[in-house]
Amino acid sequence: MDSRSWLVLQPDPPELQLPDDLRARDPFGGRDCGWVAQMRPFARHYAAPGARVFDPFCGFGTTLLAAALEGRAGCGLEVDPARAELARERLRRHGVDAPVATGSLPDTSAPAPFELCLTNVPYFGCRWPGDGDARAGQLYLERDYEAYLRRLRDLFHAVRGALPEGGYCIAMAQNLNLDGRSLPLAWDLAGILGGLFVAREERLLCYEREPHTLASGDAGTDRSHEYALVFQKQRERICLHSTGDELQALRDAGFAFGLYGSYPRWLADPGAREPADADLLLPDDQAEFDRLLWWLHERHYRLSLWGEPLHPPLRLPRLREHWYVRAQRRDRLGRLVRLDLALAGHAERQAQAPMR
The missing domain is CATH 3.30.460 (Beta Polymerase; domain 2)
Structure with missing residues (x-):
């Protein structure tokens, strides 16, 4: 990772993408599965070789796979039991031994000690199609934005308690557009993390997409970027x-x-x-x-x-x-x-x- 404040990401090669048969077993069709390429430079730069990287929103095990490819260990939590099993299966196919526990902070602890928290938060406003026990605790299902933010605050408070002094917490998020209204999720998340950690930097993650012409006065964009918010657990000295x-x-x-x-x-x-x-x-x-x-x-x-x-x-x-x-x-x-x-x-x- 160099000093540029932005990274242009390229899609994962086929061998690192979520396999089609696993994608077909997911209620979302795996459409919210992140890229391994998104997580690799952060695992490499902010965790020492052999260190453990934790993802509290494990999903399909993308962060854990990225950590393993960079010579780091991984562990994760996933609230949806079916997705947790998909993550385990995906990691097994890559020969990666990384524990994935079912549950969510703060009620369920991380399955192993960790030195870096690296995650992409679940976005507010998604229409989660799962049912039964799989729906319990889903941040996707929060009906109220303030309740969603409070749950994020409680979760990252638990991360702070488990993270060693000097360790980094890096969360990736995008500001949202719901029904034509802008929702500053990334900036609100930065405020939450700022109350728990010391802000270090941000990186702008850019995705190459084919542009199209907008009508005059149309404020819409293709949302081809998101923020990597870099925070550190450290005692910030007062004046x-x-x-x-x-x-x-x-x-x-x-x-x-x-x-x-x-x-x-x-x-x-x-x-x-x-x-x-x-x-x-x-x-x-x-x-x-x-x-x-x-x-x-x-x-x-x-x-x-x-x-x-x-x-x-x-x-x-x-x-x-x-x-x-x-x-x-x-x-x-x-x-x-x-x-x-x-x-x-x-x-x-x-x-x-x-x-x-």
Whole structure:
């Protein structure tokens, strides 16, 4: 892989395409089967030889086959039992020993540890023709776009928990056109991943298609591209100076809070590892907590609850269920302030920070 931000992909040779007899056994006719050529450069570039590559939307085993061709191991999850069996059969024909489990994150764990998550997400709005148990859990079947995005967030949250520090999560997606309306799936997915990982880059994947002339004013395109969104699990360092200024601004505004975790340890020992956030312990007071959220909102902080965007107010029972609210903002120089807000009365007793 070179430095170009785009790749022009060529169709797979016949020997790597989904065999016709397996395609005929699929309710979709295999029309949503991806290309091995799409996944090979990413498996080669982002996973070391012998490393394991995981696909949480395994489908027909395309990513796992690509990983094997590049000297990497593979494992996958597929929610549809019939497709999982098709993937196993396809891999067996290529002599590839890669576990494919039936199920979906977060309810079903990956069948093996992995160093790279590489996948193409199921697209919203598909008319899945399967029935019975095969329909259970299908993202294809989500009737509501926000519910679909929430499920993607939960799934990639589980990926983050299993991915080792420094590992990459690469998801491929295309913005959609449903009934003449544009749906920014790729960009919404990037927002979800940005709440869980550190954004590294994007690649534009281009497919050669024969163009045709459009009528004047016709905004349609042939959708001959998609995005490869490259994210990494890594502790992104906050700006310590800006964080100190914001904590002082909180005190000046009359907010009581305690500090615990890595930030006060760094204050006590500046030679310690720099913190990735500042953890705040707050009084168990609904009115004061709402005031704080609005104060942060007015200072243009992005508020989230486990990656899901949050707009104040927030009831304290829900905060207790999710442990903390994350508030972060970035200035024009890229300096990051990240505050994690938890209730002092609900925190573990290791956080013995005085209120001040």
